[in-house]
Every structure is written in C-alpha cells, then in structure tokens.
Amino acid sequence: MKAAVIQFPGSNCDMDMMHALQDFGVDATLVSHNATDLSDYDAIFLPGGFSFGDYLRSGAIARFSPIMDAVKQADEAGKTIVGICNGFQILTEAGLLPGQLMQNEHPGFLCDEVKLNITNADTEFSRAYPTNEITLPVAHGEGRYYADQATIADLEKNQQIVFKYRTNVNGSSDDIAGITNQKGNVLGMMPHPERAIEAILGNTDGRKLFESILDN
Template identity: 45%
Template sequence: MRVGVIRFPGSNCDRDVYHVLKLVGAKPEYIWWDRKDLGHLDAVIIPGGFSYGDYLRAGAIAAITPVMDGVKGLVEEEKPVLGICNGAQILAEVGLVPGVFTVNEYPKFNCKWTKLKVKTIRTPFTSLYKKDEIIRMPIAHAEGRYYTDNLEKLWDNDQVVLQFYSENPNGSLEGITGVCDESGLVCAVMPHPERASEAILGSADGIKFFKGIIEYISRC
C-alpha cells in the first residue's frame, strides 16, 4: 500500500504525515513537486505547510507545479487524494474540490484545538467514523475560511466532510472546514488529523483518517 506524501518548498507537515502512515501500516513515499509519474501509488496526501511561502495566496504556486498533473492523473484513476491545510488550499486552487479557502475573517494566523463534527462517512478518510461524531483536532492557518457559491449543491451532494462544532474560529461559511469532490475520493480538510493521531499529542481522533485510507485500498 504505497501512499505518496507530496513535498513542496515550504512544506512542514510532511514528516508528520509520513510518520502516521507508517503507524497504520502503509508504505509512505516522499514525492517532490517536479515529479509527474505517480501511477505506482495507491493514494496521495498533500500535507500542510506554506508551499512557496504562500506567495500570491496560499496554494497558488503549488497548484501549477508538475506534480499536480500527476495528482490529477490519480484522480482520473479513482485513487484517494487527501489535502490537509495547505494541501486543502492547493486542491481548491486546482479545482479538484469545490469552493475556496481564503483569508480568515479575523486576518491573523489561528492555531488552536477545535471540536469538529463529521458530516459524511462516504469518503475513505472518514469511513471509520460515525456520522455526526464529534472529534477533536487542531487547526493552524491564516487562510482557512471556507466559501462557495454553491452551498445548497454541496449539502445536497453530501460533500461537506467536516464542520466546526460549538465555535467557528475562522468565519467559514456555515462552519464548513472540510469538503470532498462528488466521488468522495478527493478530500480537503483544514484541521490537522496527523497532529491528532496519538494520545501523547492530546488526541488520537485523527488517526482514523489514515486507517480509512488503508482499509479502502485493501478492499480495492
């Protein structure tokens, strides 16, 4: 079960994701920004960080790198793709998930633990949770406020993955902080499941995101 971890200049959560993938029994592999040949992979994760220093806007430059052509190829092959934080911004930039993640309502870097509600369990990443289960994971972003012009369609298609519970720390539309494409195989979330995958970190609620990938691959 080979899972690629995409690296851009400025990525800083790649090692965390790599570590958790090994914990759940995957064979992680670092993939640099200039590589297109991803066909040998079973899934891909685009980790958090500040790709290219968030120059212009978060994810804008990473979105036009060669590796994203490879990611689009994996999507066409119906393989799971997960974007976390900066990875979510990149997936939105290339149009693989609906909507955008833009500057926080209060324009400041926001780093804190949050409670979240799991709104769909039809993705590989959330399949091991219960619908509407409350989980705890941290956020760390300055451009995480979600917005879409097609909110009704998003709900009708069951494409809302995570929703802030009890508070909305960045002003996201209806507290939405994770979405997927119509297939459910491409998922973009602003909270960091890799930072909540071991009890010693303060929560292990996020590890099911990674276990879900392994379970999905094993069934295919």
C-alpha cells in the same frame, strides 16, 4: 497501501504526514513537486505548510508544479487524494475541489484544537469514526472556506461536506472544515488529523481518518 506525500517548497507538515502513515504501516514515500509520475501509488497526500511562501494566494503557485498533472491523473483514475491545510488550499486552486480558502475572518493565525462534527460518516475518510463529534488541531491564517451559495447548496445536496466546525473559528461558509469532490475520492480539510494520532501528544481523534482510508 503505497502512498506518496508530495513535498512542495515550503511544505512543513510533510514529515508529520510521513510519520502518521508509517505509524499505520503504510509504505509511504516523499515525492518531489517536480516529479511527474504517481502511477506507482494508491493514495496521494498533499501536506500542510506554506508552499511557495503562500505568494499571490495560498496554493496558487503550487498548482503549477509539475506533479499536479500527475495528481489530476490520479484523480481521474479514482485514486485517494488527501489535502490537509495547505494541501486543501492547493486542491481548490487546482480545481480538484470547489471553492477557495481565504484569510480568517478575525485577523491572525489560528493555532488551537477545535471541535468538529462529522457531517457525512459514509465517506472513505470518515467511515471508521464511531462518533460524530471529534476534536482536531488547526493551524492556519487562511482557513476560511468560501464558495458561492450555489456551490454550497451543491455540496450539501451531494453530501460532500465531511467536517464542520461546531463553533465557526474562521468564518468559513456553512461552517465547512472539510469536503470531498463529487466522486468522493478527493478530500480537502483544514484541521490536521496527522497531528492527532498519538495519546502521548494528547489527542488520537485523527486515527480513525487513517483507519477509514486503509479500510477501503
């Protein structure tokens, strides 16, 4: 698999994502947000961080980076697109995923490990998990997923919700931690699977997400 990791000004999980992908033998390349062509890649990863300093709203400025037209084309071509944390925020602002990520319900930055339920085990991002209960790191100040009730009902009906917090740590609608688009090729999630792939760091629950993607 050839993967692109998009580097926005202010991305800070780009190298973690590169490290994780390379650990799985993926041919991964860092691609500037100013690039305009992603046709060489099978999968696109938008990493965590604070693109453009989170000015205006998290992800709101990154959405206008030149690369985003190529990301939309990749979506139209049905390619795998993964947005982690700030990447999720960018994908919602860009309209590739519904809803919006807002300031946590309780003030402050949340840096912790949280328990999650896999609420759809039949996606290209969750298939390899043998269990429905996993633990992943989170690190965000704006991770409260918000969508109106009609959108939440649609997400539930279409089984687009992949991960839910077992304890709602940030006030997200419907406990949502990660969703796909309706086609199922775009994933956005606040927790960080790329930070949970090595036993020496205490958590390997992120590995099955990468294995799921690579199994496709």
